[in-house]
Amino acid sequence: MGKWFKSGSPWIWMTSGAVSICLLSVLGLLLLIAAKGLSYFWPDNIYEWQLKDEQGQQYSLIGEIYDSENVPTERLIAAGREFAEDTGQTVTRYLIKTGNREFVDLDFRWILASDIISRSQPKDIAVIERNKNGDFFGFPIAVLENGTRLSGGNLSQLLQQHIGRAVKLNEQAQALQKSEIGSINYQLEKLRLKERGYELDNALTSERKEDIAQQKAQLDAEYQLLEARFFDLRKQAARDALIIKDMRGKEVILPLDSILGITYANQLSFIDKVGHWFTGIGKFISQDPREANTEGGVFPAIFGTVFMVLLMAVIVTPFGVVAAIYLHEYAKKGLVTKLIRIAVINLAGVPSIVYGVFGLGFFVYMLGGSIDALFYPEALPAPTFGSPGVLWSALTLAILTLPVVIVSTEEGLSRIPSSVRQGSLALGATQAETLWRIIIPMASPAIMTGLILAVARAAGEVAPLMLVGVVKLAPTLPVDMNFPFVHLDRKFMHLGFHIYDVGFQSPNVEAARPLVYATSFLLVSVIVGLNLTAIGVRNHLREKYRSLEH
Known part of the structure; x- marks a missing residue:
């Protein structure tokens, strides 16, 4: 046993077990989000109940079962509910979505199983999807x-x-x-x-x-x-x-x-429900939101998220690569260089809201206000670039993710043997030509790794965006058919902020809950899609320049 511990095998198994548990936890969380979100688009059966109230009067209720739970009878009695007969230790109650907001106070209500006289599923009952006031149930x-x-x-x-x-x-x-x-x-x-x-x-x-x-x-x-x-x-x-x-x-x-x-x-039928489910997902992805973001789709949020991330990637990549090349290839090894590297590493730990405050003060008010005063004085006092927009959001997140790109690129440069540089210089190439033709292509997989990490972090950030450009509802997209076609001064919607808004600012909590799961799963899917694209490009570059390493 002592030899086994000294060999290090227990620690290997412990590490493997911890990693496995983490992976299973993440996978389980994603499956939970997917199940809760995607089930929202499945067409449930519609029921008609005959109920009796506490006074014994009968009434009808039409809706779909949204949730159910068992409630202790003692709690209901303590809350003032009286039962004519013994119901046991627990009573099942159902959360029913009734719709018809014009004629009922709430489109979600709880009913007790003890109040149900009968329940049926009429074939001729219909669900009417509307552009306002939610769904309507009826015949x-x-x-x-x-x-x-x-x-x-x-x-x-x-x-x-x-x-x-x-x-x-x-x-x-x-x-x-x-x-x-x-x-x-x-x-x-x-x-x-x-x-x-x-x-x-x-x-x-x-x-x-x-x-x-x-x-x-x-x-x-x-x-x-x-x-x-x-x-x-x-x-x-x-x-x-x-x-x-x-x-x-x-x-x-x-x-x-x-x-x-x-x-x-x-x-x-089951096949019809599957087709309806796919249609619902398609509408969710392609349509605009409505009813305070609790219904409709999230296409503007998808577009805004992807557009902002791509713009951020275009900005952060050249700056990060140039800074890494300077620090590794040109800067002298001394105290100043060490301090700069320490500062870059420490910047990665700064809270993101601090970057948002910096972006609001420097980019929006100072830089944007100066641009308005110089180039758009006719629009003042209404701001053009002196207001939060997609450009300032991309720049703020570019600064936030810059340390990741610098560190990753420097690690890639350090893995390139010095003999490659010396061989290129010995053949008559200048240092700039060596960098452009040899070093940067060989380090491109590391650059793409830094970009992948930057995209993964930037796509999920919400706090700084709330200060520098994201809004609850953007009437127009940053891209349209009006010259100059790309409007970087416009505000935009973001999936992360959409989740926050629907989950915590919605006036209809029950209706918003499944949309939170669906939007969360969509955000994860968008991030995974962007990362897989970048990983594919990285693998292609790695195979393309593999011969240079030998």
Whole structure:
């Protein structure tokens, strides 16, 4: 036994066991997040309950089972609940999602199993997905087509046709508003700033003023035509309506322009539910958020996260590589160089919120304010670059991740034998040529390793971004079809901040909970995707320049 301990085998097994436990814990956490998040898109069965309240009166409830738990009977009795008969030591209670926010106080409610008289799954009950006020549960009765009631034939097929028509018209109206109408508004704002710039320079001549007025008149005329077309599309989308009976037994009229889709969940087969599940995931990834981020998709957050990380990578890589090359290849080995290396290593331990405060003070207020004063005086006092934006977020995270890139690149440079440098110099190459053609290609895998670590940290950071650019809801993306096409001064959405906002700032906690899991899993997937891409590039470079090492 003593020899076994002296050989070091116990410590090897202990380390292996600890690593295995860590890997299993991480994998288990990811599986939990994936299960909680992806199950949100699975269409559950819809039930109709017949219940009785404490006074013995009966009422109906329609919804889906969201959660269930066993509650001690004593706790319920202590809370003032009375039971007519013995229910045992525990009572099962169900959390029901009822929707229909216009007619109920809360779209989630708890019901006790002891209050249930009967439960059924009607085949003709439908889930109406809407663009506001959440889902609506009920029994479709008829379609109002331009005021005419249609209820004969296949009602389900009739509904799908009319809802598809309304959704298509709404999409056309939204596309018109975002593209052509948005472009005209952008041009009008540019003309206003141009005129203001001429006024500040005392160069607003009558000819320029008349030319700007003509351009404005032409844009206004185009705007009026597009606006008329927009309202016509909205009017056509609002032409029809759905008559549906809710759980109160009353008929409710829902305009079709507010409906996104209809699902008869109790009629779906397993294959249909799988297709509905994939469709829900696709909508979650591709659509914009709505209802205070508790419904809809997260596409702007995905785009903002990836765009900001890529911009950060473009900024941090050259600066980190140049700094590492200088420290390793050019700087003299002395006290100053050691202090710089110590400072770089210590910077990696600075709290990220400190970088956010620095970015807000230096980049936004000082640098951005100076840029506005020099290049955008006509827009003042409204800031252009003197306000948090995606550029300042990328620069802040570039500084935050710079030590990682420097250290990784230096380690890669130190692994290159000095004989390679001496051989290149002996053949007549300059030091710069040796670096560019030999050293940097051989160190490129280490550079990519530093970039991978930088991307992994930057993609998950939230605290500094809250100060320098990220917002709850960004009306426009940093990239559009208006010149110069990439707008680095705009604010953006981020998956990490979206998780914080939905999880801790949402007014509807129960509705937001599954979205927190789904968005968390999506953020992990985005980070893994970015890292796998960088790892693939690193492996390619490693194979490409392997011959130089020999």
